[in-house]
Amino acid sequence: MPRTDPAEQSRSRRERILDAAFSAFAQRGYRDTAVDDIASAAETSKGGIYFHFPSKEAIFRELMATTADKLVARVERAVALETEPVARAEAALRTVLATFAGHRTMARVLFLDLAGAGRAFQAETNALHARFAQLIRGYLDEAVATGAIPALDTDITSVVWFGALNEVVARWLLDDAPEPLEDTYPALREVLLRSAGVPEARIRRGGVPDAGSVPDAGAGAERQGAGAERQGAGA
Amino acid sequence: MPRTDPAEQSRSRRERILDAAFSAFAQRGYRDTAVDDIASAAETSKGGIYFHFPSKEAIFRELMATTADKLVARVERAVALETEPVARAEAALRTVLATFAGHRTMARVLFLDLAGAGRAFQAETNALHARFAQLIRGYLDEAVATGAIPALDTDITSVVWFGALNEVVARWLLDDAPEPLEDTYPALREVLLRSAGVPEARIRRGGVPDAGSVPDAGAGAERQGAGAERQGAGA
DNA sequence: TGACCGACCGACTGGTCGGTCGGTGACGCA
DNA sequence: TGCGTCACCGACCGACCAGTCGGTCGGTCA
Numbered sequence: 001m002p003r004t005d006p007a008e009q010s011r012s013r014r015e016r017i018l019d020a021a022f023s024a025f026a027q028r029g030y031r032d033t034a035v036d037d038i039a040s041a042a043e044t045s046k047g048g049i050y051f052h053f054p055s056k057e058a059i060f061r062e063l064m065a066t067t068a069d070k071l072v073a074r075v076e077r078a079v080a081l082e083t084e085p086v087a088r089a090e091a092a093l094r095t096v097l098a099t100f101a102g103h104r105t106m107a108r109v110l111f112l113d114l115a116g117a118g119r120a121f122q123a124e125t126n127a128l129h130a131r132f133a134q135l136i137r138g139y140l141d142e143a144v145a146t147g148a149i150p151a152l153d154t155d156i157t158s159v160v161w162f163g164a165l166n167e168v169v170a171r172w173l174l175d176d177a178p179e180p181l182e183d184t185y186p187a188l189r190e191v192l193l194r195s196a197g198v199p200e201a202r203i204r205r206g207g208v209p210d211a212g213s214v215p216d217a218g219a220g221a222e223r224q225g226a227g228a229e230r231q232g233a234g235a
Numbered sequence: 236m237p238r239t240d241p242a243e244q245s246r247s248r249r250e251r252i253l254d255a256a257f258s259a260f261a262q263r264g265y266r267d268t269a270v271d272d273i274a275s276a277a278e279t280s281k282g283g284i285y286f287h288f289p290s291k292e293a294i295f296r297e298l299m300a301t302t303a304d305k306l307v308a309r310v311e312r313a314v315a316l317e318t319e320p321v322a323r324a325e326a327a328l329r330t331v332l333a334t335f336a337g338h339r340t341m342a343r344v345l346f347l348d349l350a351g352a353g354r355a356f357q358a359e360t361n362a363l364h365a366r367f368a369q370l371i372r373g374y375l376d377e378a379v380a381t382g383a384i385p386a387l388d389t390d391i392t393s394v395v396w397f398g399a400l401n402e403v404v405a406r407w408l409l410d411d412a413p414e415p416l417e418d419t420y421p422a423l424r425e426v427l428l429r430s431a432g433v434p435e436a437r438i439r440r441g442g443v444p445d446a447g448s449v450p451d452a453g454a455g456a457e458r459q460g461a462g463a464e465r466q467g468a469g470a
Numbered sequence: 471t472g473a474c475c476g477a478c479c480g481a482c483t484g485g486t487c488g489g490t491c492g493g494t495g496a497c498g499c500a
Numbered sequence: 501t502g503c504g505t506c507a508c509c510g511a512c513c514g515a516c517c518a519g520t521c522g523g524t525c526g527g528t529c530a
Contacts, residue, residue: 013507030356031266034487045509046489052507056488061359068363072370085378086433092374093400093427094420100404101416107404110363121265124296126409128303128345129402135307139327143320156403156422160430163402164395165328167364169335169342171394174361181336185329187388191395192328195430198321248477269517280479285519287477472530479524490513499503 014052016042021059022067026108030060067109074099133162140196150197161192249287251277256294257302261343265295302344309334368397375431385432396427 020042024033035056039046053059078095082088100107137158143149168188172178193203255277259268270291274281288294313330317323335342372393378384403423407413428438 035489036487047491047509048507050489051509060356064359064363068366072366075370079374085374085381085383086428086437089371089374089378089431090424090428092371093396093424096400097404097416097420097423100407104408107408121295124299126406128299129406131303131307135310136324136327139314139320139324143324146320148320153422153426156419157426159402159406160395160399160423160426161328163398163400165331165398166402167394167398168391169332171361171364172335173339173342181332184391185332187391188332188395189325189328191388191392191430193321193325194432195395195426196324197429202321270519271517281519282479282521283477286479291518473528474530475526475528477525477527479522481521481523483518483520485518486516488513488515491511492509493511494509495507497504497506499505500501 013042013044013048017044017049017052018059018063022063022109023105025060025063026105063109067106071096071099071106071110129162129166133158136161143196148198152197157196160195164188164192248277248279248283252279252284252287253294253298257298257344258340260295260298261340298344302341306331306334306341306345364397364401368393371396378431383433387432392431395430399423399427 017038021033021038024038024041027033028037035046035049038059039049042049049059053062075092075095078091079088082091137154140149140154140157140161144151144154165188168184169181172181172184190203194200252273256268256273259273259276263272270281270284273294274284277284284294288297310327310330313326314323317326372389375384375389375392375396379386379389400423403419404416407416407419425438429435
């Protein structure tokens with residue numbers, strides 16, 4: 001097949017562009033992928049792309065949406081095979097893991113901040129996450145050692161804790177009119193302690209202490225003594 | 236104090252730059268913050284900035300590092316006040332939440348992928364997360380309804396599940412020589428089921444099923460029938 | 471007083487990249 | 501044979517921006 005293979009040609013150009021964009025975004029991220037890159041990977045031209053799509057962003061959005069749809073459909077199919085609720089939850093979990101395992105690229109597009117930065121930062125951020133997870137792990141190991149909680153995989157548990165915290169905070173950050181973040185503490189605490197095998201009795205005893213023991217949050221400014229945390233307005 | 240207030244001046248220019256960069260990055264993200272923006276916010280010039288820092292990236296890295304250090308120090312201080320292991324873990328959790336609650340900007344710098352994209356995508360990504368969390372929540376609600384698990388806050392639990400999954404996958408994606416993702420399933424399953432209050436007996440029964448019930452992961456190509464998932468080499 | 475220096479300034483450069491627009495060839499139709 | 505149209509091409513435009521570099525200026529020291 002020299003060029004313009006008919007079978008290949010029949011898959012409309014639009015599809016070829018989408019495929020090319022998909023793997024380009026997954027490999028280099030949105031910002032670092034130029035429309036020209038997509039064009040050449042799809043064996044077309046920039047003009048050809050802008051004939052089919054109004055903007056680079058539109059390509060990305062379409063990709064996100066259809067990819068997510070596919071994953072959701074897959075999960076729902078797997079879940080439908082089970083009837084018992086816990087088994088259904090397990091099936092969902094297992095399916096997501098198995099799907100990503102077989103489609104690393106798909107995972108990249110959906111989970112990594114594809115929207116975002118270059119490799120260097122990705123690694124940096126990852127190291128930061130690892131650092132916090134390690135901190136948590138230390139406390140968990142300690143708890144295991146003293147018998148406060150049963151022996152368990154503290155590696156994964158710490159990752160779960162960090163991931164959960166990360167998500168809770170991110171969600172609060174992106175909320176336009178967020179409730180106070182601390183309000184989530186009691187429920188989050190309960191879930192996380194339970195995940196680490198803390199006995200129910202111990203969980204129910206002692207929610208949030210009335211005061212003290214948390215160093216002055218909300219006091220001093222963000223950085224040093226300067227005028228940080230200024231509102232959106234200023235220059 | 237008309238201008239060049241001495242007290243203000245004494246806080247070295249370098250600090251002013253760091254402060255300005257901190258809030259600029261937090262508000263607009265790394266990519267969308269121009270060095271000129273930082274300069275004018277710090278009431279200095281681009282040249283002035285490049286006198287103190289070798290590159291834009293260096294500023295960002297320094298900010299990340301010191302911010303993380305501060306948070307870790309704060310957590311460790313709070314933890315040191317407790318002796319019982321579970322209480323220590325609780326203190327850590329509470330401190331992180333309380334700190335971010337009081338320092339939204341700090342949270343933005345550390346947690347959001349500020350390294351990354353513009354607002355539009357952030358919102359998009361958030362919606363996607365919400366969608367998946369909602370999916371999970373459905374299953375959990377079902378489990379509660381049938382009495383398979385005790386009544387609990389399925390809202391946060393689903394967020395925890397999603398966050399955990401997200402983190403596990405992200406970590407696997409950034410690993411250079413990752414173990415198969417499915418290998419984490421048994422441990423992850425255990426932690427998450429426990430977090431949802433599934434009885435220990437039920438957790439121990441049935442780990443991963445021998446086969447089937449997971450639709451053909453790893454089969455068809457990533458997108459349509461095309462040649463996606465090509466390795467890093469190609470154009 | 472004059473030589474010197476370090477901090478700081480801002481115009482400029484080199485390069486990148488999204489998006490545009492005037493084509494162009496193949497094809498159907500009259 | 502002429503004409504319109506669809507799909508596509510690629511040179512080009514304009515904006516944006518990190519980083520550079522020649523220059524200024526307020527001190528300081530001899």
